[in-house]
Amino acid sequence: MKALCWEGAGRVRVESVPDPKILNPRDAIVRITSTAICGSDLHLYDGFIPTMAEGDILGHEFMGEVVELGHEVTSLGVGDRVVVPFSISCGNCFFCEKDLWALCDNSNPNAGMAEMMNGFSASGLFGYSHLYGGYAGGQAEAVRVPFADVGPLKVPDDMPDEKVLFLSDILPTAYMAAENGNIQPGDTVAIWGAGPVGLLAIRCASLLGAERVIAIDRYPNRLRLAREAKAEAVDYRAVAEVTETLKEMTGGLGPDVCIDCVGLESYGHSLDAFYDYAKTSLFLATDRTHALRQAIVACRKGGTVSIPGVYGGLLDKFPLGMAFAKGLTFKMGQTHVQRYMKPLLERIRKGEIDPTFVITHRMRLDDAADGYAQFKLHQDECIKIVLKP
Amino acid sequence: MTTTLTPGSPAARYREIEETRGEASDVNVGEGERLACGIGGAALALYGIRRDDWGGAALALLGGALLYRGVTGHSEMYEALNVSTAGKSRAGWSRDVHRGLKVQKTVTVNRSPEECYRFWRDFENLPRFMRHLESVQVLDGNRSRWTARAPLGTVSWDAAIINDVPDELIAWRSLEGADVDNAGSVRFRPAPGNRGTTVTVELNYEPPAGRLGVTIAKLFGEEPEQQVREDLRRFKQVMEAGEVATVQGQPSYHGRD
Structure with missing residues (x-):
């Protein structure tokens, strides 16, 4: 089959690889009908x-048709149309039973490696490095899905791929980000990064009762989509100081909830942003933390900082003293996708949310390498790419 | 400063572990690395100071940080990452000529003590999660023959159950004539808060003099503690999920012409 393979930093290519096989009794093989490139793939x-x-084969946002099943999987049938959550979870451990699916104890074959890095291992992930299990991803014609009896969600035939594809990652991620913000009626929510997750988080924040949503980004097309999603948009390059601007916009209080949809590769034009850039370039630091710092500085006293953006290592110049002084609450972590898939499918069906507005590009899997480059460089106003094998 | 701790209390136990590990010092950077940091740092700092511009100031700062690391042998990053290049820390196992080798590891399994006990008590199940074992053959109610993989073929020995308390404890030891005199036990205790079972494994190896290195390495490779931890992780996976997570045999692209 064909699959998008990682060949080194900045290099990906569609190659011919062997077809996936059933390796464990709870596996399924899914023939991919739609897959997407995620910001975290960058x-x-x-x-x-x-x-x-x-x-390594990349891709953790995908859906398709079940073509083969391991003998323990009775909840699915060959021919079923399914969306697959990006985190791989057994459904039996303490964490899965607590609805903390992304923290599954039993799905990472390289748990020992993850323990050396983080002290503990979280769940395995599709196409997301050997630290997370080294599972082959879904930017391919087919994929092996472990624990297929608990992960994949059957979707109705009358809903097109594009409406339900993002249940695999970015819609639940945006929803959990908003939920983690503990939004109260009347709250103002500020969102750093108006990429696909940020844009969907605007909608989710409104669904959860936010009165105002403010999106912070620098790309005009993203800011335009944010406005269309009923957010107020701040171009951080056009203002002197983002945190001051937010303070002004919120009557001196600061946003009640701050959501960092940027993660470890944050950009900025302040001194600390350049400092991060220099340190990570010299391998003296692992993460660029500019957006998160701003979120902490901006957040109102007693507010909540929700972090769906991915962080990988040790943060430098992290203003914990300020967070402490303001009594902030932090919520973060990989999305417990399985917790949100069914309720969000219902919301899509009822028309409460339509995630297709983030899609800007549709491509063939063969052109995926160009897609990565385009997405990375924000060419042609690229926000979200859906690939068809 | 010395404080008196109640013998057997968690605090006393912790102190004991810390002392055994001999990790009271802050040094977590290896000798070679310290030397390199010291010399490189000093050179960088001097060069930076002599450049007399902003770039130079940055280099001087960086050099100073490296020099500090070289002199003190302490790296904040290593500490935060729990890494040390100043000699390996080996919590959880100890090796000394008189006592042989001892490993103890604990895992919590989301199944009842009865289920865990029953699965373990059938020794023929052990190779499902103990990777170094090829097979365990039960000879009669009490005795069994264990066969382990080794780099050059296999190693075999007979063992007998020396203690068996249903749902609580199984202990075994090798019989006369084993290459490696070994004993092991597994204890099953209900975990607090209905979280299943706390499973603690303890293994002891007392090889005949002179054969320590060779035979132990044959059985366990370089990191016995890691082996036992991985075995217990697989036990948990088998008990909870019914299978061991794997990616062996999945596609990837490796052929490049």
């Missing part, structure tokens, strides 16, 4: 995530 593309190996 962290791999840029070489920010360690333990990638040449030839």
